[in-house]
Amino acid sequence: MSTSPTEARAFVRKDSYRKMQQSDELIGSTENSKSYAPQSQTSLVTRSSTRRSGEGGGGCWQRTRDHLVGVYHNTKEREMTPRLLASLCCILLLLLLLLILIGIILNALFNTYSVSEFLLYPPVCEECRRKNPNLVSAALPSSLFVHFYSGSQAHFELRGNLPFKSNSFTAIDFQTGYIAIADHALTDSNGRHTTCFIMPLDRSAISSIDALKEAVGDSDYEIQAHFGWQEFWQFDAEAIEPVAANSKFTDKIVDCEGAKWYYLKQAVHSRGRWIGSGLHKKN
Structure with missing residues (x-):
């Protein structure tokens, strides 16, 4: 059966249209495969959630x-x-x-509960220099450690050289307003303190723990004394029960566990004076 030239041209046009459609479908599938690359099954973020996060504001x-x-x-x-x-x-x-x-x-x-160390240098011995001008003063400094133990307590540890007579521990409780003092010379053979002292805090000297922190931060590491210093304490020592003494501190004073406590009451008379940290009683 023969076809006319007109019908042949119509078949050719239909065939070309079909090829164009197939070509468009092939290109579209290729682009889709590029847009959505294979995704791992172990991924915690799906394609849909990524698309939603990109669309959301x-x-x-x-x-x-x-x-x-x-x-x-x-x-x-x-x-x-x-x-x-x-x-x-x-x-x-x-x-x-x-x-x-x-x-x-x-x-x-x-x-801020950290430890700061200060070196306390004694004054130069002028009398020693006058006797021997070639003498070089090499006095050892004393070490003072300041430990902000808690939000209300500050601990001081003194490792004393001359003119200090011994080492000592001091705890200041700014919340209750009391001070605990333990002289390391008053210990037993095992190094435990046998005697501790308690006294009220003079807030005119140290008003608060914040003021102490500020003073520690502004102080130099090495402190040189030029004119010397002298501590003169005048107290009456009264025995106090350990339970009553421990109740005056927000945190337990570990250095004074099992020790006898004495309350230092400031006196105006000269009887029963305690001088310095050597604890030598003078009548």
Whole structure:
């Protein structure tokens, strides 16, 4: 059966239209395959959640919250595989390390319960220089350690050289307004203090723990005395029950556990004077 030239041209046009449609479909499928690349089955973020996060607005916190919620729901829907569990463990470990690092930084910035050391140099012996001009003074300094033990207590540890007669420990409780003193010369064979003293705090000298912190921060590491110093205390020592003494401190004075306590009451007469930290009684 023969066809006319007109019918042949019509068949050719239909065939070309069909090829053009097939070509368009092939190009479209290729672009779709490029747009949606193969995705791992262990991914915690699906294509749909990524698309929703890209379309949604809001601030940074809202986007982070939506992302975490999406991760949570996608994790529940996923099959628990060893690779997914390993990824979750790594994420939790990184979060834990981040929290520890933040805690260390905040502790360094805001925690003032630290120890500061000061060197107290005695004055130069002028009489020794007059007797021997070539003598070089090499007096050893005393060390004073200031420890902000808590928010209400500050501890002082003195490792004394001349003119101090011994080492001592002092605790100041700014909340209750009392001071505990333990002279290291009054210890037993095991190094435990046998005697401790308690006295009220003179707030005219040190008003608060914040004022003490400010003074410690503004002080030099080495303190040179040019004219010398002398401490003269005049107190009556009265025995006090350990329970009553310990109740006057917000934190337990560990150095005075099991020790006898004496209350130092300032007196105006000269009887029963205690001079310095050597604790030599003068009548």
